[in-house]
Amino acid sequence: MLNRLLPPPGTARILTLATLVNTLGNGAYLTCSVLFLTRSVGLTPVQLGVGLGVAAVLGTLLSAPLGYVADRVGPKGMQIGALLVLAVVYSGMVLVNGFWSFVVLACVIAVGEAAGKGSSGAMIAGAVPPAQRIELRAFVRSVNNGGIALGALLGGIPLLLDTRAAYVAMLLGNAGTFLVAALILSRADRVPVLPVPADGPRLVALRDRPFLVFTVIDGVMASTYNEILSIGLPLWLATQRHAPLWLVTAALLVNTLGCVTLQVWASRGVDGIRDAGRIGRRGALVVGASCVLYGLTAGLPVWAVCALVLVAGAVHVLGELWLSTATFSVVFGLAPDWAQGQYQGTYTMGRQIGNMVTPPALALLVTAGGTAGWVAMGAAFAVAGVVYPAVVRWGRRTRPGVTAEDLATV
Incomplete structure (x- = not known):
């Protein structure tokens, strides 16, 4: 046990x-x-x-x-x-x-x-x-x-x-x-340095177009689902003057407990990159649904706002867990073993791009758009979820040794 x-x-x-x-x-x-x-x-x-x-x-x-x-x-x-x-x-x-x-x-x-x-x-x-x-x-x-x-x-x-x-x-x-x-x-085993192929570029991750597209899409989504609770929800509740601000802390607690206790559960049974497209699509659609639920709290009684925010927070964390599992699968799965470090570093660039564009976009959608802004955010996640498997399939198609039967599983 x-x-x-x-x-x-x-x-x-x-x-x-x-x-x-x-x-x-x-x-x-x-x-x-x-x-x-x-x-x-x-x-x-x-x-x-x-x-x-x-x-x-x-x-x-x-x-x-x-x-x-x-x-x-x-x-x-x-x-x-x-x-x-x-x-x-x-x-x-x-x-x-x-x-x-x-x-x-x-x-x-x-x-x-x-x-x-x-x-x-x-x-x-x-x-x-x-x-x-x-x-x-x-x-x-x-x-x-x-x-x-x-x-x-x-x-x-x-x-x-x-x-x-x-x-x-x-x-x-x-x-x-x-x-x-x-x-x-210092007590860990040394990871051996693998030889670099002699006939290719050294910074291969920066030339891997499907991986770069994935990095931007997934990085922006990851930044957004992180910032929803730290930027989007506080701004939203502040505009709903009858909504208690302690709900932000409650939603963050639900998210933290879910990420700590359920992340390993979400990753079990996932067959690497073969399942990444399906898991990523599910996660994006579920986070998108949570955005709609946050937006539906407008004008509701306090008790209903409290209940709906907590439900939305639980839905949100499930989608986040599935999306992060898909991220692990794609980054490890598309990187050749001799270039795992540079693929991890390149993915970090996508997250940083997301960190730059997400805060102002979230603030604008929530404060100016109201419920419609939350629905638009949910729709953006849904579109990304639909695109996700196609990007993963594109990435797999460009790897050596992948067959048509393999691609059919994405």
Whole structure:
């Protein structure tokens, strides 16, 4: 019974434990970072936004090349190196005294995170046989969500104290989790570096058109279903003046509990990329249905709004679980084994693009469109769900050795 609740022994469990430790610190930092940088350092909101934007662009541009480096030097060394660099940089955040020092450190953090994401995906791909990759990735996502949630609770302590000393303690504690995660990861097996084909491009992921199309579609969808609860629902409930704002917390709790407890369940029985199109279509349609349910709360009595938001939150998390499972299947399934890191890095670029376009689009749809805006968002998910299997089939058709019978299963 216990083995079903844990990833396989060895490197898989080591990766999961390192993720848990690291995300505890990340959750605390995410909770406190804005107030630390504005209240303690003295940055204006505009300076904060510009600095984070510059860092995000740099991290996006370097994601694929850093993933390529992880494939060539080995993802274990790359990931440990990224963790150590981030430990130093987060410690250095206590010395930030103005805009330019913040921009420099934010850029280094963005590069370190990009290196860590590509190498982490390649580590997962090399830690277990191909048939077990999706389930291990589900374990890691589940632990990632749980760690961030617990870290956010810990981050509430510095927020309550609201002193520079408390924020500095949080920063140093976060840096410490990177060091501990690197130490844990040092016990993992080394993932062998596979030879690159001599007759092809090195950055093959950036020339893989079906994968790039998938990356944009899936990345925007993933960013949207994440931001619905942090941007869309709060703005919506604020305009529905009779709706209690604590519903945002309740919906986030439903989402977090679902992602932590059900992600592995959602991944079991999925036959890799063969099932990815079907699972992705189902997930997109279900998230689209949740958007419509959120929109139908307009003008309802308080008790009905509460009930419908909680139902919509449960529907939302189911769709999110299926979509994330499909994402794992496609990214692992389309990448050649020698290029897992660069494919993981390239997919990160799609997520970053989504993170840039989703917030303003959501805000406009919810505040200006009302119920019609939510319905339009649901329709967009439905269209993406219909397109999803075709994009997956296109990607599979361009892989060597795939037969017409294989494509019929998508």
